[in-house]
Amino acid sequence: MTFPFDRARMSGEAARLACRSGAITGCTAGIADGYVQGNLAILPADLADEFLLFAQRNPKPCPIIGVSAKGERRIPELGLDLDIATDIPGYRVWRDGVVVEERASVADLWRDDLVAFVIGCSYSFEAAMAEDGLPLRHVEMGVRVPMYRTSIPCAPAGRFAGPMVVSMRPLTPAQAIRAVQITTRFPSVHGAPVHLGRPDLIGIRDIQAPDYGDPVEIRDDEIPVFWACGVTPQSVIAAVRPAFAITHAPGCMLITDRRNSEFAVL
Amino acid sequence: MTFPFDRARMSGEAARLACRSGAITGCTAGIADGYVQGNLAILPADLADEFLLFAQRNPKPCPIIGVSAKGERRIPELGLDLDIATDIPGYRVWRDGVVVEERASVADLWRDDLVAFVIGCSYSFEAAMAEDGLPLRHVEMGVRVPMYRTSIPCAPAGRFAGPMVVSMRPLTPAQAIRAVQITTRFPSVHGAPVHLGRPDLIGIRDIQAPDYGDPVEIRDDEIPVFWACGVTPQSVIAAVRPAFAITHAPGCMLITDRRNSEFAVL
Numbered sequence: 001m002t003f004p005f006d007r008a009r010m011s012g013e014a015a016r017l018a019c020r021s022g023a024i025t026g027c028t029a030g031i032a033d034g035y036v037q038g039n040l041a042i043l044p045a046d047l048a049d050e051f052l053l054f055a056q057r058n059p060k061p062c063p064i065i066g067v068s069a070k071g072e073r074r075i076p077e078l079g080l081d082l083d084i085a086t087d088i089p090g091y092r093v094w095r096d097g098v099v100v101e102e103r104a105s106v107a108d109l110w111r112d113d114l115v116a117f118v119i120g121c122s123y124s125f126e127a128a129m130a131e132d133g134l135p136l137r138h139v140e141m142g143v144r145v146p147m148y149r150t151s152i153p154c155a156p157a158g159r160f161a162g163p164m165v166v167s168m169r170p171l172t173p174a175q176a177i178r179a180v181q182i183t184t185r186f187p188s189v190h191g192a193p194v195h196l197g198r199p200d201l202i203g204i205r206d207i208q209a210p211d212y213g214d215p216v217e218i219r220d221d222e223i224p225v226f227w228a229c230g231v232t233p234q235s236v237i238a239a240v241r242p243a244f245a246i247t248h249a250p251g252c253m254l255i256t257d258r259r260n261s262e263f264a265v266l
Numbered sequence: 267m268t269f270p271f272d273r274a275r276m277s278g279e280a281a282r283l284a285c286r287s288g289a290i291t292g293c294t295a296g297i298a299d300g301y302v303q304g305n306l307a308i309l310p311a312d313l314a315d316e317f318l319l320f321a322q323r324n325p326k327p328c329p330i331i332g333v334s335a336k337g338e339r340r341i342p343e344l345g346l347d348l349d350i351a352t353d354i355p356g357y358r359v360w361r362d363g364v365v366v367e368e369r370a371s372v373a374d375l376w377r378d379d380l381v382a383f384v385i386g387c388s389y390s391f392e393a394a395m396a397e398d399g400l401p402l403r404h405v406e407m408g409v410r411v412p413m414y415r416t417s418i419p420c421a422p423a424g425r426f427a428g429p430m431v432v433s434m435r436p437l438t439p440a441q442a443i444r445a446v447q448i449t450t451r452f453p454s455v456h457g458a459p460v461h462l463g464r465p466d467l468i469g470i471r472d473i474q475a476p477d478y479g480d481p482v483e484i485r486d487d488e489i490p491v492f493w494a495c496g497v498t499p500q501s502v503i504a505a506v507r508p509a510f511a512i513t514h515a516p517g518c519m520l521i522t523d524r525r526n527s528e529f530a531v532l
Contacts, residue, residue, distance in 0.1 A: 172467075173461045173462050173463055173464055173467065174460065174461060176462065176463075177446050177458055177459055177460070177461075177462065180443050180446040180447065180458075181446065181447075181450050181458065184447050184450075192443055192446075192447065193443055194440065194443070195439045195440060195443075196439050196442065196443065196462075196463065197439055197442075197462065197463035197464075197489050198439055198463075198487075198489060201438075201439065201487055221464075221467055223462075223463050223464060266532060
């Protein structure tokens with residue numbers, strides 16, 4: 001494949017190979033339209049079982065769409081040729097709960113005891129919202145979606161515990177109702193909102209001061225609508241301070257062969 | 267059938283026959299659980315075509331579930347034996363836009379040019395909400411649901427035009443999201459809410475002063491959730507001041523043979 005190519009119209013497989021070869025670097029937003037992208041968390045086996053249970057108990061912030069076998073870099077259900085150690089354009093390496101390095105491959109760090117978790121991401125339901133004509137303010141403004149640590153506790157599992165992180169999109173009340181209908185169809189990529197209209201009730205004091213991402217404008221006729229966010233697992237993993245872990249770098253997601261429409265339940 | 271009988275466990279047909287015979291009088295709430303109840307509007311044929319178009323253009327406040335042929339008192343799709351002139355426990359007779367009489371039968375007022383419209387009612391979606399454990403404050407308080415004239419215009423059709431009337435149920439934000447999911451399944455009985463959280467945006471100045479029904483408590487952690495209401499057609503019919511019309515008396519609905527679950531689309 002030679003430059004320039006149409007990133008939006010690539011298949012999931014072609015995009016993933018381009019990431020692997022270095023032809024695509026950085027943020028994967030807008031690449032391979034229609035294909036599911038995922039968050040990555042790689043943990044040693046001694047933590048992986050507990051994390052899997054944590055995700056099972058908290059499917060809204062941690063919707064797992066693929067898990068590797070212990071020591072395996074393949075996750076065939078997300079792409080036959082997929083190599084989880086090379087196919088993401090940016091990785092973060094964590095030691096003792098701190099990011100020590102960002103890099104384009106973790107092949108040389110791979111260990112026989114690692115388990116990779118791929119977690120659904122909001123790109124899938126945002127695509128469905130945009131298709132229906134609903135606004136995505138952070139996309140219009142060209143910034144990151146605002147995210148907040150809430151007072152909603154996740155259900156703990158073993159060493160994993162902590163508050164749910166949510167992302168926020170401002171909508172008019174009628175659009176919010178439509179957004180509930182649309183995102184309900186995608187339970188494996190965060191699904192319906194968890195809250196709307198009253199940030200104070202979930203421990204958010206200043207809606208213009210998100211804990212992650214960037215603030216966005218909320219217009220006079222709009223209310224904030226909150227979805228469980230894939231940053232939640234990263235946040236609870238960091239709190240456990242594992243000796244070793246790998247995640248994707250922000251915005252650098254795994255592009256899969258699965259289509260967003262496959263994840264719609266209705 | 268002899269008294270006392272279990273009103274909640276009657277079939278739709280048995281309840282309708284009891285209404286016809288006078289064994290049941292007054293409000294039909296709580297009778298024949300699981301069976302669809304409907305609002306009634308009977309109009310002369312010269313208005314009926316325009317009203318049908320109005321309903322087609324405003325399906326959320328005017329979800330029609332049955333229409334009689336001109337001059338016919340039968341609506342077989344709602345009950346094989348159904349007689350629309352006798353089977354409702356209370357009718358209102360309107361002349362020149364004003365209620366002139368309430369009575370238990372309109373058989374002797376029937377005319378060859380009348381058309382009967384049966385319009386879905388919120389009892390069906392309220393049953394689904396209650397089954398899911400969602401609170402219905404007006405039921406808890408034993409009062410009528412609060413209803414409001416809004417600034418949301420209905421789409422006009424011929425002589426019929428006017429604002430949408432909505433009913434309001436207070437819910438926590440998480441319950442409101444669940445209520446959107448549940449009531450979305452019932453598009454032919456008002457369906458999903460039309461608004462939530464911000465009464466000011468739809469022209470409601472004082473939520474404690476409803477235009478119809480009774481005020482209900484809204485708790486600190488709740489938001490008002492608004493559904494299109496079957497009072498809308500009565501309100502627009504009254505505004506047209508037809509020379510002659512018949513409706514049900516408030517709370518005295520038509521009990522049909524259809525089951526609420528038949529109206530669920532998913």
